[in-house]
Amino acid sequence: MAAQLPLGARPSAGADRRDVLARRIRLLVAATIAYNVVEAVVALTAGTVASSTALVGFGLDSVVEVSSAAAVAWQFSAREHAVREARERTALRVIAVSFFVLAAYVSLDALRALTGSGAAERSLTGIVLAALSLAVMPFLSAAQRRTGRALGSASAVADSRQTLLCTYLSGVLLAGLLLNATLGWSWADPGAALVIAAVAVKEGRDAWRGKGCCAAPTGAGVPGVREADACGCCA
Numbered sequence: 001m002a003a004q005l006p007l008g009a010r011p012s013a014g015a016d017r018r019d020v021l022a023r024r025i026r027l028l029v030a031a032t033i034a035y036n037v038v039e040a041v042v043a044l045t046a047g048t049v050a051s052s053t054a055l056v057g058f059g060l061d062s063v064v065e066v067s068s069a070a071a072v073a074w075q076f077s078a079r080e081h082a083v084r085e086a087r088e089r090t091a092l093r094v095i096a097v098s099f100f101v102l103a104a105y106v107s108l109d110a111l112r113a114l115t116g117s118g119a120a121e122r123s124l125t126g127i128v129l130a131a132l133s134l135a136v137m138p139f140l141s142a143a144q145r146r147t148g149r150a151l152g153s154a155s156a157v158a159d160s161r162q163t164l165l166c167t168y169l170s171g172v173l174l175a176g177l178l179l180n181a182t183l184g185w186s187w188a189d190p191g192a193a194l195v196i197a198a199v200a201v202k203e204g205r206d207a208w209r210g211k212g213c214c215a216a217p218t219g220a221g222v223p224g225v226r227e228a229d230a231c232g233c234c235a
Contacts, residue, residue: 018081021151026076028144032069032163035136036062042129050123054193057109058130058173061102061166068098068162072155091155092207095162099204102165106197110190122181130174137167158207165203168196 040062047055071094075087141163148156172192179185 015081018151021147022076022081024147025144025151025153025156026073028140028147029069029073029076029159032140032144032159033066033073035140036065036069036166039129039133040066042125046123046125046129050121050126052121052123052126052177053109053113054173054176054190055123055126057106057193058126058169060105061169064098064102065162065166068095068159071095071098072159075153075155088153088155092158095155095158096204096208098162099165099200099207103197103200103204106169106193106200110193110197113190113193114187123177127174127177127181130170130177133170134167134174137163137170141167154207158203161203161207165196165200168199169193172196 040059043055043059043062046052047057047059071091075091141160144160144163145157148154148160175192176188176190179188
């Protein structure tokens with residue numbers, strides 16, 4: 001006779017929860033990729049028209065964000081949890097390299113702007129785009145971070161940081177474009193961009209080391225889902 005399960009027991013609850021979280025991550029990543037593709041096209045076009053290195057750099061950042069999100073999408077395209085875990089390290093490497101590439105470009109672009117290699121024209125399109133991204137990106141980043149922590153995915157958490165960095169860059173871009181358009185302060189944008197580049201290097205280093213989430217044993221709560229650890233991550 002088959003052993004009876006305790007009343008109310010759900011042996012597949014943990015697997016069901018992981019599947020729900022994985023589907024949520026796939027949807028969030030798809031939304032991130034779609035938005036950043038549009039953002040890249042608009043920023044690169046507007047930046048070229050206005051001769052704005054800041055806008056062009058912002059467009060290239062969107063391209064980097066797409067590569068980071070694509071790495072997570074590849075990881076979670078696998079239906080089996082074990083396969084997704086096996087792909088995690090590769091996804092983290094791609095995200096880390098994306099951070100480093102972004103930091104290198106932003107630094108070079110900022111230094112070039114600070115040395116006075118041409119002044120950009122005013123760009124209303126760029127201002128609107130930066131304001132829109134500043135409003136949209138924090139919500140995408142927060143949703144990715146919550147879901148990644150709940151699933152214990154360091155790559156998803158790292159990608160949420162990439163999205164959050166895009167938020168910071170949106171703020172820097174918006175401030176730079178507004179100050180350039182109203183006061184002619186050409187130094188404001190590249191100065192802040194150097195700070196963002198330093199943050200990108202740190203985030204890239206953490207992603208390379210796999211510090212998106214800390215290890216925690218499977219415990220109480222939802223079966224198969226780890227409890228929050230000291231870093232605030234869950235798995």
